[in-house]
Amino acid sequence: xxxxxxxxxxxxxxxxxxxxxxxxxxxxxxxxxxxxxxxxxxxxxxxxxxxxxxxxxxxxxxxxxxxxxxxxxxxxxxxxxxxxxxxxxxxxxxxxxxxxxxxxxxxxxxxxxxxxxxxxxxxxxxxxxxxxxxxxxxxxxxxxxxxxxxxxxxxxxxxxxxxxxxxxxxxxxxxxxxxxxxxxxxxxxxxxxxxxxxxxxxxxxxxxxxxxxxxxxxxxxxxxxxxxxxxxxxxx
Numbered sequence: 517x518x519x520x521x522x523x524x525x526x527x528x529x530x531x532x533x534x535x536x537x538x539x540x541x542x543x544x545x546x547x548x549x550x551x552x553x554x555x556x557x558x559x560x561x562x563x564x565x566x567x568x569x570x571x572x573x574x575x576x577x578x579x580x581x582x583x584x585x586x587x588x589x590x591x592x593x594x595x596x597x598x599x600x601x602x603x604x605x606x607x608x609x610x611x612x613x614x615x616x617x618x619x620x621x622x623x624x625x626x627x628x629x630x631x632x633x634x635x636x637x638x639x640x641x642x643x644x645x646x647x648x649x650x651x652x653x654x655x656x657x658x659x660x661x662x663x664x665x666x667x668x669x670x671x672x673x674x675x676x677x678x679x680x681x682x683x684x685x686x687x688x689x690x691x692x693x694x695x696x697x698x699x700x701x702x703x704x705x706x707x708x709x710x711x712x713x714x715x716x717x718x719x720x721x722x723x724x725x726x727x728x729x730x731x732x733x734x735x736x737x738x739x740x741x742x743x744x745x746x747x748x749x750x751x752x
Contacts, residue, residue, distance in 0.1 A: 521563065521726035524719065528556050532590055536597050539605070546598060546605060547656035550612055551664045552715045553594065558619065558668025559719050561587065562628065563676070591616045608656045615661030623666050631673045639674040643667060643716070651709035664712055671716045675723050686724035693717035 535549035598609035646667040653660035696714035
């Protein structure tokens with residue numbers, strides 16, 4: 517996926533750095549940062565593997581597994597950081613590793629093909645159900661991370677259906693992120709749903725901004741050159 521969605525890639529790298537540094541600054545934010553990583557990493561994974569639907573079932577699964585070790589390196593670093601952050605974060609490290617294995621070996625191979633057959637309305641319903649599932653699970657649990665991973669995959673398939681890069685879609689995603697963040701701040705009881713919703717909307721916003729269409733500028737001669745060149749009617 518090199519060269520694609522540069523803004524989203526920069527946001528992903530910045531988030532990873534913040535998560536790795538969070539034990540030194542705000543250890544309590546580590547579970548939320550890890551959850552955001554699951555969403556954006558799954559989005560990027562599905563984007564890089566657009567040809568999943570065209571593969572035979574077993575061959576597609578084997579191809580996916582062969583590339584898994586490279587994707588597991590950042591997760592291993594995140595788990596190590598959680599483990600050394602203190603005894604209270606040891607469970608978080610185990611939950612991250614369990615969720616990564618579940619996501620790579622089970623969640624992605626199963627739902628990537630199924631989501632590709634759903635219309636946009638069905639994808640929106642799937643994302644809503646996953647958000648509700650995230651709200652039912654406590655922060656830092658492996659099941660919640662696995663659902664966040666599935667949420668990121670669903671969000672990518674939804675984004676791939678378009679319209680991508682349009683101002684209206686970008687503003688809608690940004691508005692959803694702002695609204696979800698406001699709910700998370702004003703209604704603490706709703707943070708379990710609002711925070712992953714805000715993360716997904718921000719991911720969609722960055723994806724839209726990465727492919728934002730720009731109006732082309734028509735080529736024109738400088739004013740001085742136009743005065744020097746003769747008109748077509750005066751030739752000959």
